[in-house]
Amino acid sequence: MPEIFSSDKPKGKQQKNELTGHHSRKVLYKDMPMQARRPFASFLVCPENVNFETKDHEEKVIMFLRKHFVTNIPWIFMVALMFLVPILVTNFSLFDGIPDNFMFVFILIWYLISIAYFLESFLTWFFNVYIVTDERIIDIDFYNLIYKEVSDANIDKIQDVTYKMGGVIRTMFNYGDVMVQTASEVPNFDFLAVPKPDKVAKILQDLRIEEQQEAIEGRVR
Amino acid sequence: MILSFSIWPIVKIFALLFLAIYIIFSIVIIRQVQLMTATLEIGFEGQLRFLSVLHFLFAVGVFVFGILIL
Numbered sequence: 001m002p003e004i005f006s007s008d009k010p011k012g013k014q015q016k017n018e019l020t021g022h023h024s025r026k027v028l029y030k031d032m033p034m035q036a037r038r039p040f041a042s043f044l045v046c047p048e049n050v051n052f053e054t055k056d057h058e059e060k061v062i063m064f065l066r067k068h069f070v071t072n073i074p075w076i077f078m079v080a081l082m083f084l085v086p087i088l089v090t091n092f093s094l095f096d097g098i099p100d101n102f103m104f105v106f107i108l109i110w111y112l113i114s115i116a117y118f119l120e121s122f123l124t125w126f127f128n129v130y131i132v133t134d135e136r137i138i139d140i141d142f143y144n145l146i147y148k149e150v151s152d153a154n155i156d157k158i159q160d161v162t163y164k165m166g167g168v169i170r171t172m173f174n175y176g177d178v179m180v181q182t183a184s185e186v187p188n189f190d191f192l193a194v195p196k197p198d199k200v201a202k203i204l205q206d207l208r209i210e211e212q213q214e215a216i217e218g219r220v221r
Numbered sequence: 222m223i224l225s226f227s228i229w230p231i232v233k234i235f236a237l238l239f240l241a242i243y244i245i246f247s248i249v250i251i252r253q254v255q256l257m258t259a260t261l262e263i264g265f266e267g268q269l270r271f272l273s274v275l276h277f278l279f280a281v282g283v284f285v286f287g288i289l290i291l
Binding site for chain 2: 104
């Protein structure tokens with residue numbers, strides 16, 4: 001048999017093309033090992049066991065985002081101050097006229113209010129998340145105690161991805177806003193104060209290319 | 222003396238009223254956490270539910286304590 005038929009050279013070249021092509025880049029995300037889940041993380045690629053109400057059985061979560069932890073510092077500072085207030089205030093002579101039993105209950109009420117503020121701030125940060133799967137992007141918002149909004153758009157509906165970072169703190173901690181324009185019913189998805197906005201934009205770009213590739217090859221799920 | 226007799230029972234009523242409303246608020250938080258954890262599972266659901274129930278119990282405790290000592 002002529003040597004040309006058994007040569008490994010063309011195969012190697014083909015493999016190289018596959019690795020450098022756009023398609024393989026997306027397949028990389030799909031095939032990436034799942035990351036162990038860290039409940040307080042703000043940026044996770046391929047997180048393990050992240051589930052949401054409308055998740056399809058075959059759908060894979062590629063990216064999980066929420067606001068950078070640094071954005072919590074103002075309310076954490078506020079809560080710390082609120083917890084210190086009773087210790088400082090009880091020394092003031094201004095409150096000497098209040099009977100001890102009333103003073104004690106007022107302090108407990110103050111702590112209840114502080115706990116409520118902490119819980120609301122924490123829950124708002126914890127549950128306002130952005131999820132990117134291999135098929136769509138999902139924005140889950142909890143505006144107040146009983147109002148939630150879940151919007152999603154297919155990856156192929158993404159028209160434009162813009163990200164911006166500005167200011168000292170945002171540059172220092174590497175977080176910013178990613179604006180996604182879509183052709184779906186919700187025209188804009190704003191991923192606010194998310195870590196590594198450049199990486200987020202890059203992953204979205206790769207997923208869009210893969211989606212186009214799938215459409216061309218007729219592999220649409 | 223007259224002032225203390227006239228003011229503190231009213232303050233007591235308002236404090237207890239506030240605490241009663243706060244108990245309702247803490248029930249809403251329990252419901253909210255249930256709703257949130259049903260919408261999104263990240264792996265901290267049990268702890269959050271425990272925290273919200275603890276908050277409710279604390280609110281009830283303060284209300285009962287208020288009735289007893291005011």
